[in-house]
Amino acid sequence: MKPAAFEYECPTDLKAALAFLDADTETRILAGGQSLVPMMNFRMATPERLIDINRLPDLDYVREEDGDIVIGALARHGDIKASELIAEHLPVVAEAYEWIAHAAVRNRGTLCGNLCHADPASEMPAVMQVLGARMVASRLSGSRQIAAEDFFLGTYETALEPDEMLTEVRIPKPEPNSSWGFEEVAMRKGDYAWCTVVVMLSVEDGKIRQPRIAVSGISDHAHRLGATEAGLEGRAPDTALLEELAQSAAQDADPIGTETANSEYRRDLLRVLMPRVLQAAIDRAGE
Amino acid sequence: MKKIAVSVTVNGRQREALIAPRMLLSDFVRQELELPGTHVGCEHGVCGSCNVIVDGKAVRSCLMFAVQAEGSQITTVEGFSADGELHPIQTAFWEEHGLQCGFCTPGMLASAKELLDANPDPTDDEIREAISGNLCRCTGYEFIINAIRSAAKTLRDTENKKTLQPA
Ligand SMILES: Cc1cc2nc3c(=O)[nH]c(=O)nc-3n(C[C@H](O)[C@H](O)[C@H](O)COP(=O)(O)OP(=O)(O)OC[C@H]3O[C@@H](n4cnc5c(N)ncnc54)[C@H](O)[C@@H]3O)c2cc1C
Ligand code: FES
Ligand code: FES
Numbered sequence: 152m153k154p155a156a157f158e159y160e161c162p163t164d165l166k167a168a169l170a171f172l173d174a175d176t177e178t179r180i181l182a183g184g185q186s187l188v189p190m191m192n193f194r195m196a197t198p199e200r201l202i203d204i205n206r207l208p209d210l211d212y213v214r215e216e217d218g219d220i221v222i223g224a225l226a227r228h229g230d231i232k233a234s235e236l237i238a239e240h241l242p243v244v245a246e247a248y249e250w251i252a253h254a255a256v257r258n259r260g261t262l263c264g265n266l267c268h269a270d271p272a273s274e275m276p277a278v279m280q281v282l283g284a285r286m287v288a289s290r291l292s293g294s295r296q297i298a299a300e301d302f303f304l305g306t307y308e309t310a311l312e313p314d315e316m317l318t319e320v321r322i323p324k325p326e327p328n329s330s331w332g333f334e335e336v337a338m339r340k341g342d343y344a345w346c347t348v349v350v351m352l353s354v355e356d357g358k359i360r361q362p363r364i365a366v367s368g369i370s371d372h373a374h375r376l377g378a379t380e381a382g383l384e385g386r387a388p389d390t391a392l393l394e395e396l397a398q399s400a401a402q403d404a405d406p407i408g409t410e411t412a413n414s415e416y417r418r419d420l421l422r423v424l425m426p427r428v429l430q431a432a433i434d435r436a437g438e
Numbered sequence: 439m440k441k442i443a444v445s446v447t448v449n450g451r452q453r454e455a456l457i458a459p460r461m462l463l464s465d466f467v468r469q470e471l472e473l474p475g476t477h478v479g480c481e482h483g484v485c486g487s488c489n490v491i492v493d494g495k496a497v498r499s500c501l502m503f504a505v506q507a508e509g510s511q512i513t514t515v516e517g518f519s520a521d522g523e524l525h526p527i528q529t530a531f532w533e534e535h536g537l538q539c540g541f542c543t544p545g546m547l548a549s550a551k552e553l554l555d556a557n558p559d560p561t562d563d564e565i566r567e568a569i570s571g572n573l574c575r576c577t578g579y580e581f582i583i584n585a586i587r588s589a590a591k592t593l594r595d596t597e598n599k600k601t602l603q604p605a
Binding site: 188 | 439440442458459460462465481482483486489495496497498500501502503505506548549552553567568570571572
């Protein structure tokens, strides 16, 4: 239960950090270390070199920029959870944080590290997809943006190339009339989800508009539920509709299973949580 | 692999060492600094028994490399008591039976101290939330919650007395 040996670099500017990634040595970024270090302690990860980004304070921000809320690579869970900007514009992010880990883990863990770790049972990958977030991937030669739904590819697998770093996440500020819902079941508060369902939608003239719904804990990566979204668009909110859509989403799902929560149980959770989340979002829209 | 020099302040004392990057902060305080009060339960971030306070925040010392602590102020359980006097949180754990085997206690104390430094009058729910990342196999938690509530009161009373005293 001790990590294998590695070389350690602790750059103090971003360029130097990116230069280290642009090499043959098997290199990983060390952000909060709250997922990487357990993997290293188990020797499930044995990187040859770690680039510690904790001395890049310029990447520690949550700010508003061109209609987006922008979260830097070193912004820690705890600071994002407590941020007034987040409370004002992205209450669904604040709510999701009530479910993510514990204070001591949130004191060090970062949102960007969480997204790069891409655990199938992690909440934020689903949240970022319903919010339409864009991931800014940077390398020495420049940067590109990746839509959240194209970022998560599988268990611990993202669209980042080995020489790329996620330098920030850009989340468009939701429309003022948009509403949200978030529900989760996990073994204990702060554990990874057995099933998370998150939704953004608005209700205009009694009709559901622009519904975005995503799940995690169900397949090898968080994903949106296109069929459910299509079934909601333009419809009047009504309990029977929500239950019917949840029933078919559960039927279509092929949930992963673990010792503590098997596939059938997760399917049940999806069926039960989905109408609750949707109803919560609809109720909020009426407030 | 190349060893790296680190310099940290632990329980008010400046400490220096030359260490391998892979040395966990938990092993560093226990073995290099010979402060075995910090307990190591799981070494993968789940149990919280290794929590120490780094620059005012409770963190898992098994999930930090000691080299990352360069320049930091660290408080371990050994730094809680001053001149042989237990810290009020420790006294409260004693009086309220907030420990049995004591394995989880150093981590519980770190979480409790972080909570009470920021929030002198927490609700029971806030106390529960603060220790939700600390596992205890003995007490059933209720006595720990009582201890933290009682410590909060003692600390508030001491603070009030101080401010009420004529200059
Ligand atoms: C007890 C416990 C409970 C937890 N519960 C939950 C939970 O309920 N839900 C949840 O979602 N998470 C949970 N976590 C994980 C936690 O959220 C981590 O903080 C997070 O998954 C990783 O963030 P980090 O900053 O610590 O990243 P690290 O551990 O430092 O890195 C994780 C991975 O991402 C890579 N990486 C990090 N930053 C970047 C970057 N900027 N660009 C490119 N690659 C990068 C690293 O190389 C590594 O592969 C828990 C952790 C613990 C210990
Ligand atoms: S030993 Fe660090 S959390 Fe268990
Ligand atoms: S007192 Fe024994 S584990 Fe808590």
